Amino acid sequence: MIRFTRVTKEFPRTGVALREVSFHVARGEFVFLTGPSGAGKSTILKLCYLDARPDAGEVRVAGTSSVAIRGNDVPKLRRKLGVIFQNFRLLEDRTVEANIGFALEVTGAPADSIAPKVARLLTQVGLASKATAFPSELSGGEQQRVAIARALANDPVLVIADEPTGNLDERATRGVFQLLRDINAAGTTIVMATHDLDLVKRANCRTLELNHGSLVFDSGAAMLAGAPLAEGST
Amino acid sequence: MSLATREAFNGFRRSPVLSVLSIMTIAFSLYAFGLFGLVALNIRAALAQVEDRVEIRAFVADGTTAEATSTAAGDIGAFPEVQSVTFVTSEEALERARKDLGEFSDVFEAGILPASLDVQLKPGFRDPATVKAVADRLKTYDFADDVRYGEEWVQKLYRIRNIATLAGIVLGLAFAGVAVIIIGSTIRMAVLARARxxxxxxxxxxxxxxxRSPFLIDGAVKGTLGGVLALALTWVSFSLITRFVITAQFFDVRLVIAGVAAGAVLGFIGSALSVSRHLRNV
Incomplete structure (x- = not known):
C-alpha cells in the first residue's frame, strides 16, 4: 500500500526533514508513526498524500508513484485516501452533515447518493443524532468523529491520521482509536502519527519510530532503537 | 443549481460584509474609470464637432461661367476625400457674413464678396496633410481664384486631438491597470477568507x-454588480454636472453594456489570477 524507497525531503526554512527513509506498509495494516516533535512524522504523512514531493527517492502510495505522477493526477490519488488531523479541520459554518457531504460533492458524487451516504457514515461514527449540529456545538471527540466520517466519504483504501487524538481527553481518545481500529478491521489500511506512547503500547500494532528525520525503529522488522540500519531503513 | 454556483452564492451569504466591500471597491475603481471615460468621450465629441467645421473654400474667379463652376463642383465632389461640395453665390456669402458679424452687418455691400465652392471633407480625411493636398488640387482648377482652409487652425486642432487621444490612451490604461490590481486584491481577500x-x-x-470555478463565478458576479453600481454613480455625477456645470454627453447603450461587461471580465480575471496564485502557493 505504501512504499518509501530512500526518501529524502528538505524544507527551505527548516532544513532536512527526512533522510533516506525506506519502509513498506502492506494492505490492511495498522501502523503507528512515533517520535519526538520535528522527527519527520508529519512529513511522511504529507508525502503519502502528495502534499509534498520527495527531493530524492520514491514514494509509492496505492499504486501511484511520486516520480511518475503528474500534477493533474494528484486529486485522483487523494480520492483513494482519507486524511484526518489533530485540529479536525472542519468547516465551522456548516453542519455536520454538510461537512461530510462537502467531501462527496466536490469529488463529483451523484447528488442523490450523497444524503444516504452521509447518513450511513454518521451512523458508522456514532453521530447519527448530530447531523444538523455545527462543529462548535460538538465535543472534541465528536468533531474528530465527523472528520473521520469525512475521511471515509470516498471509501478510501488508506487512512492517514496525523495526531488524531492529540487534542482529546483519554475517554475521547479511546473512542476515536477504537473507531479507527474498526475501520482497519473492515480492510482499510491506517497510518497514524501519534505522541501517545501509552496508546501505542496498549494497541500492539506495528510501530515506526522516527528521530531527526531518520527511521530508527520498525517493530515490524523487529529492530531496536539505535541499532544500525543497513540502508537507513526497514 | 450546480455546486460551483451554490458555493459562489454561499460566499456572499457567509461573508456579506466582505462581499459588499468587494463590490464597493470594484464599483469605485470602475467609477473612477467611468468618470475618466465620460471626460474623454465629451472631449472627443467636442473635437468632432469642431472637426466638422473643417472645410476648404475655393473662391470662384470673376467671369467664370455657371456651367464651368458646376462641372468643377461635380468633379471635386467625386474626390474620394470629399463629402460634399456646396456652391455659395456672392449674395449667399454676403448673407452669411452679415449673420456671422451681427451688429457690423451693414459694413458689407452687395457684390463685395466672391462666390465660392465650399468643400467639406469626409471624417478621417480632415488631417492637415489631406486638407492641404485637397486644397492644392483645387488650386489647379481654372475657376479657383483663391483657396483657403485656415491652415494654422487645422494644424492646432489636430495637435490638440492627438494630445487628447494619447492622454486618453495612457490615462485609460492606467485607470484600467489600477482597477485590475484593486479588483485582484479584493478578490484575493475573499480567496484567503476561504483558504480553509x-x-x-x-x-x-x-x-x-x-x-477555481466558484471563485470565478463569484468574481464575475461581483464585477457585474460593481459595474452596475459604478454605472449608477457615473450617471448621478453626469446628471449633476449636466444640471449645474455644463451640458455633456453620456455613454450610449453599447458603451454602457461594454462598461458593465468590463466589470464582469475584470472580476473574472482578478479571481482567476488570485485563485491560481493561491493554489500555486499552497
Missing part, C-alpha cells in the same frame, strides 16, 4: 478546476 475550505477541497481530491 480550499485546503479541505484539495485534501479530499477536488481538482483545481473545480476549486
Amino acid at each position: 475550505e480550499i485546503a479541505i477541497m484539495r485534501l479530499v481530491g477536488a481538482t483545481d478546476g473545480f476549486i
Whole structure:
C-alpha cells in the first residue's frame, strides 16, 4: 500500500526533514508513526498524500508513484485516501452533515447518493443524532468523529491520521482509536502519527519510530532503537 | 443549481460584509474609470464637432461661367476625400457674413464678396496633410481664384486631438491597470477568507478546476454588480454636472453594456489570477 524507497525531503526554512527513509506498509495494516516533535512524522504523512514531493527517492502510495505522477493526477490519488488531523479541520459554518457531504460533492458524487451516504457514515461514527449540529456545538471527540466520517466519504483504501487524538481527553481518545481500529478491521489500511506512547503500547500494532528525520525503529522488522540500519531503513 | 454556483452564492451569504466591500471597491475603481471615460468621450465629441467645421473654400474667379463652376463642383465632389461640395453665390456669402458679424452687418455691400465652392471633407480625411493636398488640387482648377482652409487652425486642432487621444490612451490604461490590481486584491481577500475550505477541497481530491470555478463565478458576479453600481454613480455625477456645470454627453447603450461587461471580465480575471496564485502557493 505504501512504499518509501530512500526518501529524502528538505524544507527551505527548516532544513532536512527526512533522510533516506525506506519502509513498506502492506494492505490492511495498522501502523503507528512515533517520535519526538520535528522527527519527520508529519512529513511522511504529507508525502503519502502528495502534499509534498520527495527531493530524492520514491514514494509509492496505492499504486501511484511520486516520480511518475503528474500534477493533474494528484486529486485522483487523494480520492483513494482519507486524511484526518489533530485540529479536525472542519468547516465551522456548516453542519455536520454538510461537512461530510462537502467531501462527496466536490469529488463529483451523484447528488442523490450523497444524503444516504452521509447518513450511513454518521451512523458508522456514532453521530447519527448530530447531523444538523455545527462543529462548535460538538465535543472534541465528536468533531474528530465527523472528520473521520469525512475521511471515509470516498471509501478510501488508506487512512492517514496525523495526531488524531492529540487534542482529546483519554475517554475521547479511546473512542476515536477504537473507531479507527474498526475501520482497519473492515480492510482499510491506517497510518497514524501519534505522541501517545501509552496508546501505542496498549494497541500492539506495528510501530515506526522516527528521530531527526531518520527511521530508527520498525517493530515490524523487529529492530531496536539505535541499532544500525543497513540502508537507513526497514 | 450546480455546486460551483451554490458555493459562489454561499460566499456572499457567509461573508456579506466582505462581499459588499468587494463590490464597493470594484464599483469605485470602475467609477473612477467611468468618470475618466465620460471626460474623454465629451472631449472627443467636442473635437468632432469642431472637426466638422473643417472645410476648404475655393473662391470662384470673376467671369467664370455657371456651367464651368458646376462641372468643377461635380468633379471635386467625386474626390474620394470629399463629402460634399456646396456652391455659395456672392449674395449667399454676403448673407452669411452679415449673420456671422451681427451688429457690423451693414459694413458689407452687395457684390463685395466672391462666390465660392465650399468643400467639406469626409471624417478621417480632415488631417492637415489631406486638407492641404485637397486644397492644392483645387488650386489647379481654372475657376479657383483663391483657396483657403485656415491652415494654422487645422494644424492646432489636430495637435490638440492627438494630445487628447494619447492622454486618453495612457490615462485609460492606467485607470484600467489600477482597477485590475484593486479588483485582484479584493478578490484575493475573499480567496484567503476561504483558504480553509480550499485546503479541505484539495485534501479530499477536488481538482483545481473545480476549486477555481466558484471563485470565478463569484468574481464575475461581483464585477457585474460593481459595474452596475459604478454605472449608477457615473450617471448621478453626469446628471449633476449636466444640471449645474455644463451640458455633456453620456455613454450610449453599447458603451454602457461594454462598461458593465468590463466589470464582469475584470472580476473574472482578478479571481482567476488570485485563485491560481493561491493554489500555486499552497
